[in-house]
Amino acid sequence: MTIQPPAPGEPRRPHGPRDPGDAWVVAPTGERYWGRFGAAGLLAVDPDHGVLLQHRVSWSHFGDTWALPGGARHEGESASDGALREAAEEAGVPGAAIRPRLLSVLDLGYWSYTTLVGDVVESFEATISDPESHELAWVAADDVARYPLHPGFAASWEQLRPLLEIRPAVVVDVANVMGSVPDGWWRDRAGAAEKLIRRLATLADRGIAAAALDLPEHIWFPEWTAVVEGQARDAAGASGVDVVRAPASGDDAVFAATVRLVAEGRAVTVVTSDRELAARTSALTPSTVGAPGVAVRGVRWLLDLLG
Incomplete structure (x- = not known):
């Protein structure tokens, strides 16, 4: 055209x-x-x-x-x-x-x-x-x-x-990230989740160095998905972050979001330190979803990026 x-x-x-x-x-x-x-x-x-x-x-x-x-x-x-x-x-x-x-x-x-x-x-x-x-x-x-x-x-x-051909995405297990920092998040789960989502939005705006995502040497702007569950489902969203409100199990919602993104051709990084969830998501390979596999990063990876 x-x-x-x-x-x-x-x-x-x-x-x-x-x-x-x-x-x-x-x-x-x-x-x-x-x-x-x-x-x-x-x-x-x-x-x-x-x-x-x-x-x-x-x-x-x-x-x-x-x-x-x-x-x-x-x-x-x-x-x-x-x-x-x-x-x-x-x-x-x-x-x-x-x-x-x-x-x-x-x-x-x-x-x-x-x-x-x-x-x-x-x-x-x-x-x-x-x-x-x-x-x-x-x-x-x-x-x-x-x-x-x-x-x-x-x-x-x-x-x-x-x-x-490279379209990166990051899926964040919000409950797992919040639970790793003893800052009183349990007194206001929705407020703590909202604060984390706002910080993710800042990261989405400024981008991530290639080394953090194992991608070619440029500044990348992955698509961010934050999965919230339980009382944190009431957390407000923020520009640049897709908030998924799990109707039941947060782990199941993280897994479902990952399957969807990988099937769409995204290079997906899942942020969680939950061993069972990490094993489930890392098992997603090209043979199971017809697209690139999944990298799993622990909570410390994200906290270091947030600075």
């Missing part, structure tokens, strides 16, 4: 004052890189349409090539925020439609480019909203390399393409 540019005479996105980040960085060897504070772009992945590419206008750097919506970061702006802002400005991508999956960083010391790989969770119509694009197109992942790509994107695509 291709999105054509506005017809002549149609209004384009107005440009405000130039941001301090809109400047070239010159390498010691003379190459120029756009973005005083680095640059960032969005690799939006739609399960039905492919990945969103931008056909760059002729006058741009490496013009007439295809790359990702992106550009210079603003001062003090995170890479994720910069990628989403640029994608909104250049392609009309609504931030709420994207769920971050990973951050890939090219750091040259004097300049960096960060690619945010994000899953499209709400369909949207990409729209050319500034003069930097000839067109926008959803391209099947297997067809991307056939396009005349921007050299920087071409190099990163070789590394990013295999990662599109």
